[in-house]
Amino acid sequence: MQQWxxxxxxxxxxxxxxxxxxxxSEDRRNSYKERLNSALQMAKDEKYAEASRxxxxxLRDPRLRDKSAQIRYMxxxxxxxxxxxxxxxxxxVDVIKSGDRKYVQNSLERLSMIADDLNNDTLLNYAMKKVKxxxxxxxxxxxxxxxxxxxxxxxSSGDNSKEKVSKLxxxxxxxxxxxxxxxxxPKAKYLQASGLAELGDTSGALEAFDELIDSRSEFAPTxxxxxxxxxxxxxxxxxxxxxxxxxxxxxxxxxxTELWHDALFELSWALFRSGKFRSAxxxxxxxxxxxxxxxxxxxxxxxxxxVYLYICKYDEMExxxxxxxxxxxxxxxxxxxxxSETGKGSDxxxxxxxxxxIMAAEKKSNQSEKVKGAIPYNIARYVIKEGxxxxxxxxxxxxxxxxxxxxxxxxxxxxxxxxxYAKKALQLRIKNTRLHIGSMIRNHLIEVRGELRDLEExxxxxxxxxxxxxxxxxxxxxxxxxxxxxxxDDHTDRSFYVQNGYEYWPFQGEYWLDxxxxxxxxxxxxxx
Amino acid sequence: MRVIVGLFVLLxxxxxxxxxxxxxxxxxxxxxxxxxxxxxxxxxxxxIQRRFLPKTNRFELLAGGGYVINDPFFHDLGLSLRFGYYFxxxxxxxxxxxxxxxxxxxxxxxxxxxxxxxxxxAVVPLSYxxxxxxxxxxxxxxxxxxxxIVPFDFYFSxxxxxxxxxxxxxxxxxxxxxxxxxxxxxxxxLRWDLSWNIFRTTSKEEKTTxxxxxxxxxxxxxxxxxxxxxx
Numbered sequence: 001m002q003q004w005x006x007x008x009x010x011x012x013x014x015x016x017x018x019x020x021x022x023x024x025s026e027d028r029r030n031s032y033k034e035r036l037n038s039a040l041q042m043a044k045d046e047k048y049a050e051a052s053r054x055x056x057x058x059l060r061d062p063r064l065r066d067k068s069a070q071i072r073y074m075x076x077x078x079x080x081x082x083x084x085x086x087x088x089x090x091x092x093v094d095v096i097k098s099g100d101r102k103y104v105q106n107s108l109e110r111l112s113m114i115a116d117d118l119n120n121d122t123l124l125n126y127a128m129k130k131v132k133x134x135x136x137x138x139x140x141x142x143x144x145x146x147x148x149x150x151x152x153x154x155x156s157s158g159d160n161s162k163e164k165v166s167k168l169x170x171x172x173x174x175x176x177x178x179x180x181x182x183x184x185x186p187k188a189k190y191l192q193a194s195g196l197a198e199l200g201d202t203s204g205a206l207e208a209f210d211e212l213i214d215s216r217s218e219f220a221p222t223x224x225x226x227x228x229x230x231x232x233x234x235x236x237x238x239x240x241x242x243x244x245x246x247x248x249x250x251x252x253x254x255x256x257t258e259l260w261h262d263a264l265f266e267l268s269w270a271l272f273r274s275g276k277f278r279s280a281x282x283x284x285x286x287x288x289x290x291x292x293x294x295x296x297x298x299x300x301x302x303x304x305x306x307v308y309l310y311i312c313k314y315d316e317m318e319x320x321x322x323x324x325x326x327x328x329x330x331x332x333x334x335x336x337x338x339x340s341e342t343g344k345g346s347d348x349x350x351x352x353x354x355x356x357x358i359m360a361a362e363k364k365s366n367q368s369e370k371v372k373g374a375i376p377y378n379i380a381r382y383v384i385k386e387g388x389x390x391x392x393x394x395x396x397x398x399x400x401x402x403x404x405x406x407x408x409x410x411x412x413x414x415x416x417x418x419x420x421y422a423k424k425a426l427q428l429r430i431k432n433t434r435l436h437i438g439s440m441i442r443n444h445l446i447e448v449r450g451e452l453r454d455l456e457e458x459x460x461x462x463x464x465x466x467x468x469x470x471x472x473x474x475x476x477x478x479x480x481x482x483x484x485x486x487x488x489d490d491h492t493d494r495s496f497y498v499q500n501g502y503e504y505w506p507f508q509g510e511y512w513l514d515x516x517x518x519x520x521x522x523x524x525x526x527x528x
Numbered sequence: 529m530r531v532i533v534g535l536f537v538l539l540x541x542x543x544x545x546x547x548x549x550x551x552x553x554x555x556x557x558x559x560x561x562x563x564x565x566x567x568x569x570x571x572x573x574x575x576i577q578r579r580f581l582p583k584t585n586r587f588e589l590l591a592g593g594g595y596v597i598n599d600p601f602f603h604d605l606g607l608s609l610r611f612g613y614y615f616x617x618x619x620x621x622x623x624x625x626x627x628x629x630x631x632x633x634x635x636x637x638x639x640x641x642x643x644x645x646x647x648x649x650a651v652v653p654l655s656y657x658x659x660x661x662x663x664x665x666x667x668x669x670x671x672x673x674x675x676x677i678v679p680f681d682f683y684f685s686x687x688x689x690x691x692x693x694x695x696x697x698x699x700x701x702x703x704x705x706x707x708x709x710x711x712x713x714x715x716x717x718l719r720w721d722l723s724w725n726i727f728r729t730t731s732k733e734e735k736t737t738x739x740x741x742x743x744x745x746x747x748x749x750x751x752x753x754x755x756x757x758x759x
Contacts, residue, residue, distance in 0.1 A: 285573050316570060487572055498617050501582050503667060503679075505575035512669070514677045515575045523572030 592748015658689020
């Protein structure tokens with residue numbers, strides 16, 4: 001790395017010496033060359049802190065404004081060596097803005113690398129809209145293709161249909177160019193398939209997911225990318241209303257993976273849509289176990305109540321609706337209270353602070369602190385898992401680390417102009433990022449609040465249907481038209497299960513972790 | 529002595545684990561989580577799960593150590609090898625081989641050295657070979673520290689064999705046993721066994737016949753093979 005920067009700086013410096021001089025005086029030119037030469041020597045000697053101070057001093061010289069692109073580019077390179085990527089990115093952005101052709105391309109290249117490392121949407125968006133893939137060295141093109149595709153994909157949401165289709169197509173084309181040997185390949189392939197699914201190209205999406213599954217054949221069955229591709233296939237089939245295939249793929253998601261819970265929830269929908277109510281109810285018992293108390297899945301309770309309504313199990317339906325009231329209705333009140341207390345015009349950083357308190361309690365496994373948080377724990381958890389939050393939060397952590405690096409430099413550097421500049425720039429960036437994340441959380445809470453309000457309304461309708469259904473059931477029983485109560489396994493001996501390699505356990509309200517996913521509903525319909 | 533204490537602790541753990549399991553369950557019920565309280569009343573739900581350690585058509589090889597717990601005169605330490613085959617999840621047969629090594633207890637030494645009472649006439653089992661039928665009617669699982677769930681089988685066994693003794697003869701022996709197999713993986717298990725051997729011996733000098741009861745505990749590791757087939 002040191003060799004690389006030395007060569008690079010030498011090239012930059014030599015470039016400057018053979019460039020036709022635009023200096024107003026010989027003295028100025030000599031002085032400038034001397035100072036730059038000295039800074040270059042410092043960088044060569046790996047004295048990056050000193051080099052950065054010298055370069056920043058030269059940059060501040062108003063007589064050398066015409067050289068600022070070159071100096072900034074060099075300063076950016078030195079700051080990268082000091083692992084101060086965010087501060088370095090400002091230098092490259094300024095070079096790009098200056099339009100100095102000699103340094104724009106190189107700055108774009110460096111900025112793209114930094115943006116990739118920081119994984120910051122704004123920087124990526126800025127850099128990727130300006131880059132030309134062919135200008136990059138071949139070993140970096142996979143990253144650029146992936147990031148450009150990602151930028152198109154992210155910007156496609158919310159656009160009108162024509163623009164959206166065009167952006168999705170561009171994204172897919174870029175993802176396709178990521179070669180299979182690249183570390184970006186799994187993500188690119190997954191996003192390519194998702195983009196195709198969004199365009200309605202079912203077969204194309206399935207093909208892309210298959211490619212991803214095949215590429216991970218040498219990995220363990222629990223490989224995240226492989227599992228995500230299987231889940232993706234299930235979703236594509238679901239979208240195409242092919243319930244049978246969808247169910248098959250949801251069931252293929254391994255139990256000991258993080259995505260299994262999502263698969264279970266979505267599978268219950270697929271089973272419901274295919275009319276397999278008993279199978280759907282079997283899953284709900286696992287989904288609504290205490291092991292998933294921390295998950296935000298209010299919709300699944302409504303779905304479970306609807307299934308019970310379909311088979312006229314009103315007592316069970318009431319229990320489900322009571323669970324909704326005792327959990328999510330209460331949580332809605334807490335969210336409302338928190339949002340009204342924070343107020344509309346307040347500093348949105350309070351949202352992040354609330355989430356951070358919960359994250360800290362989670363880290364310490366402090367159950368009571370987790371539960372006492374201003375935002376209900378499972379809603380906080382849901383927000384934390386959202387892609388935009390997690391990306392931005394990782395970026396924030398990187399900024400904080402960078403600030404710590406600045407503060408760990410010796411005091412002379414910290415008190416220098418470049419040190420003060422770096423600290424101030426980072427502090428401002430951190431503040432703005434916290435504000436941005438706070439707004440993000442607020443938006444998610446608004447979404448959650450809207451969803452819970454809708455579902456609360458549906459609970460009201462379901463209660464009405466339940467009362468109505470109960471009344472009709474009583475009428476039918478009086479008329480002697482009621483169905484016989486019982487279970488489908490009434491005539492099955494338990495040893496039958498055991499002898500076929502299974503264990504049978506009666507369910508009496510207790511949950512064992514190893515039983516999750518193995519619950520079976522064996523009730524019968526109470527009406528036609 | 530350590531072995532006895534060890535075995536005793538194991539038995540206590542086995543019993544306490546079951547109690548702890550029941551306590552865990554009741555604790556879970558007492559959790560102030562409304563979901564739990566409401567959910568436990570859901571009806572028409574059963575659990576059917578694959579056996580963690582299936583046994584049908586599989587062999588079991590046990591290697592372990594044993595100790596006779598009812599011999600007042602000697603410390604009888606044994607090396608035990610058992611080789612079984614399961615026809616079904618419930619039923620199986622098992623070949624047993626135990627080799628005993630004997631050490632005098634203090635009381636035996638005192639009798640010989642201080643009272644000059646001959647102890648050579650005492651019947652000491654040298655080994656045991658036999659064939660058992662095994663019946664595993666119960667299965668269960670225990671939760672350890674709310675972290676690990678260990679499935680187990682509880683079995684009873686009965687059979688016949690032969691016990692070569694220090695008197696130089698081989699006594700026909702009836703064998704009764706019970707024990708638990710705790711599944712660690714799909715091919716490895718920990719097992720304890722409490723066996724009762726009953727055999728008759730005749731003293732050569734005194735020409736008397738007596739019934740000997742050997743109660744011994746075995747603790748060991750079981751290996752199951754071939755690899756489990758899942759249906």
